[in-house]
Amino acid sequence: MNVDCRWVASNLEAVLSDQLDPDQKSGFEKHLNTCEYCRGEIEGYAKVDRLVGAHMNQQTARAYEVPHPRISSGRLAAVATAAAAVLAVVLWLPSVANQPATQVPPLAEVSAPDTPSAVVDIDKAPDATASERAKPGVDAAPAQKAQTAPASTADIPESADPRFYVTDAAGYSYSLDDFAGSVLVFAVFGESYAEAARFQEVYDSYAPKSNLRILGVSTVTTAARPSGITFPLMTNRGSSLLDTPAGEFVVVGADGTPHRRGSLNDDGLLETLGSALRELGL
Amino acid sequence: MKTAGFEGNFELAAVEHRPFLMQIAVASTRNVDDAEDIVQEALMRAHRGIGNFRGDCPLRTWLARIVVHVSINHRRSFVRRVKRWTLFSDLERQDSEGKTSAFDAPDRSKDFDREAMLDVGRQVEKLRDEFRVPLLMLAVKGMTIPEIAAILAIPEGTVKSRIFYGRKRLKEALKL
Numbered sequence: 001m002n003v004d005c006r007w008v009a010s011n012l013e014a015v016l017s018d019q020l021d022p023d024q025k026s027g028f029e030k031h032l033n034t035c036e037y038c039r040g041e042i043e044g045y046a047k048v049d050r051l052v053g054a055h056m057n058q059q060t061a062r063a064y065e066v067p068h069p070r071i072s073s074g075r076l077a078a079v080a081t082a083a084a085a086v087l088a089v090v091l092w093l094p095s096v097a098n099q100p101a102t103q104v105p106p107l108a109e110v111s112a113p114d115t116p117s118a119v120v121d122i123d124k125a126p127d128a129t130a131s132e133r134a135k136p137g138v139d140a141a142p143a144q145k146a147q148t149a150p151a152s153t154a155d156i157p158e159s160a161d162p163r164f165y166v167t168d169a170a171g172y173s174y175s176l177d178d179f180a181g182s183v184l185v186f187a188v189f190g191e192s193y194a195e196a197a198r199f200q201e202v203y204d205s206y207a208p209k210s211n212l213r214i215l216g217v218s219t220v221t222t223a224a225r226p227s228g229i230t231f232p233l234m235t236n237r238g239s240s241l242l243d244t245p246a247g248e249f250v251v252v253g254a255d256g257t258p259h260r261r262g263s264l265n266d267d268g269l270l271e272t273l274g275s276a277l278r279e280l281g282l
Numbered sequence: 283m284k285t286a287g288f289e290g291n292f293e294l295a296a297v298e299h300r301p302f303l304m305q306i307a308v309a310s311t312r313n314v315d316d317a318e319d320i321v322q323e324a325l326m327r328a329h330r331g332i333g334n335f336r337g338d339c340p341l342r343t344w345l346a347r348i349v350v351h352v353s354i355n356h357r358r359s360f361v362r363r364v365k366r367w368t369l370f371s372d373l374e375r376q377d378s379e380g381k382t383s384a385f386d387a388p389d390r391s392k393d394f395d396r397e398a399m400l401d402v403g404r405q406v407e408k409l410r411d412e413f414r415v416p417l418l419m420l421a422v423k424g425m426t427i428p429e430i431a432a433i434l435a436i437p438e439g440t441v442k443s444r445i446f447y448g449r450k451r452l453k454e455a456l457k458l
Contacts, residue, residue: 044458063317
């Protein structure tokens with residue numbers, strides 16, 4: 001498929017979300033190899049994404065720093081509660097005057113738990129409440145930490161396939177079902193992309209066809225795409241990747257079952273893959 | 283409380299999902315300083331309305347929808363603020379010295395200079411909500427297009443094209 005700059009510009013949304021069919025994709029990649037302008041455009045979008053990510057981090061940090069009324073001492077709590085009670089009564093009186101039967105004081109609206117397990121328990125001393133809260137809160141904090149660590153299993157949505165769940169640069173998610181009917185060859189990369197060049201050879205040798213998909217999966221969420229790589233690179237979202245460690249590849253048959261595994265560092269990598277693909281009818 | 287969708291301790295669920303909901307609030311609101319208040323209010327409402335949760339989506343998605351709704355309708359009011367923080371026990375993390383721990387994610391804005399970050403902030407603010415919100419939501423760790431579509435109750439295709447438009451505007455405005 002002959003892809004030029006105009007084609008790229010018209011199909012940018014599909015390009016950025018990796019929704020090209022294999023024919024378009026190979027045309028696009030060939031074009032990218034020779035076109036500095038389009039490479040610059042694509043890199044520009046990648047920069048936008050990084051800036052938006054940094055912006056969100058910064059804004060979230062700021063949101064956490066906003067001071068709010070603290071219940072850190074009994075006296076403060078008593079004063080605050082009294083003040084709120086006064087205000088609440090002041091606001092409640094006019095509505096009582098209008099509809100005494102149905103209006104509920106604002107205080108009661110919040111403080112009447114339906115069940116014993118309700119979050120709000122006004123009867124507890126504020127100090128005890130604050131320290132009880134602190135414990136689960138501390139456990140919640142580590143969920144924020146993992147932005148440079150490998151994605152944890154906590155990331156994976158409940159409905160997703162725990163064996164294989166990855167997202168591309170645009171945020172679209174893929175599980176094994178998305179590849180049903182095609183042979184899938186994927187390689188797993190960790191912190192270093194030492195084996196990326198070898199997998200690139202694989203990608204170049206076995207041109208993607210409609211029934212063959214080749215992609216890399218990174219287990220590190222913030223790793224930048226290494227230069228010179230044109231194979232699709234997805235990010236793992238907490239799945240087991242069919243129990244595949246970094247530095248290895250898997251060939252998955254069209255029925256979704258793993259057919260062959262191996263190390264990307266094998267000397268005979270291309271031959272191993274070639275025979276595996278032949279066995280699967282490709 | 284026996285409900286169709288949720289069985290368990292709401293408080294624990296609230297603590298577990300709060301960091302995620304904070305990011306949703308930051309993505310949805312026009313004023314980041316209101317994000318904590320918004321999450322508090324959303325959790326209050328969610329707790330009151332937990333009987334309406336049918337379990338046909340993940341709990342965090344249902345909670346996130348409430349956060350987005352509260353963000354849109356948020357009005358700053360002293361009385362409501364005092365109520366929220368005094369009467370509904372907040373989920374504050376305090377270490378032994380009584381200091382509150384700040385957001386823990388690494389500050390990636392250090393990768394970019396201050397001018398660049400100010401620029402991004404200004405240009406993001408200029409985007410209309412329909413483009414800004416999905417684009418910022420996508421930056422939330424673990425977020426996917428299908429989940430954004432579920433939270434905002436719009437089709438996935440719409441989410442994708444709005445994100446694309448938002449990216450395009452930012453790229454042009456930031457001259458990248």
